[in-house]
Amino acid sequence: MNIKINWDAMGIATSIACAIHCALLPVLLTSLPVFGTNIIHNPFFEWSMIALAFLVGAYSLFHGYIKHHRSFTPVLIFSLGFIFLILKQFLTEYEILFLVIAVTFIISAHLYNYRLCLKSKCSSPHHAH
Numbered sequence: 021m022n023i024k025i026n027w028d029a030m031g032i033a034t035s036i037a038c039a040i041h042c043a044l045l046p047v048l049l050t051s052l053p054v055f056g057t058n059i060i061h062n063p064f065f066e067w068s069m070i071a072l073a074f075l076v077g078a079y080s081l082f083h084g085y086i087k088h089h090r091s092f093t094p095v096l097i098f099s100l101g102f103i104f105l106i107l108k109q110f111l112t113e114y115e116i117l118f119l120v121i122a123v124t125f126i127i128s129a130h131l132y133n134y135r136l137c138l139k140s141k142c143s144s145p146h147h148a149h
Contacts, residue, residue, distance in 0.1 A: 027080030028134040034073045035126045070105055077102070077126060084133040088140035094133035101125025 081095050101122045108118035 026134075027076060027083060028130040028137070031073070031076045031080045031130040032127050034069075034076050035123045035130070037069070066109065070109070073105065073126065074102065077130070080130060081133055084137045089133075089136035091136050094129045094136065097125055097132060098129035101129060 077098050081098055084094065085091065101124070104118045104122035104125065108115045108122065111118065
């Protein structure tokens, strides 16, 4: 059984999960610290999500670049998003703004990479990346 993973879809899902965690979780789970649980601004969890987003994104974009389209544009778009993702960790007064910018760039990079892969000569709409 040969299972193919669409890494761009995985990157988009990871970015959306990060956005939900950062934007909605504080609203829904503000009572957790009362019970001794804190995943809202937990540095280990935050950096783990950032690392996961980077690993999935880097693999997806590297794969698309090498095997399909040779366009560096998705990497540049992803890099801009990732800069804002890191900045939000240090400039917390702009956390939500930088998160929105980061997720927008990262998702855009994955979507653009996916479209380029579909347009490449070796791709077909049924070909997973």
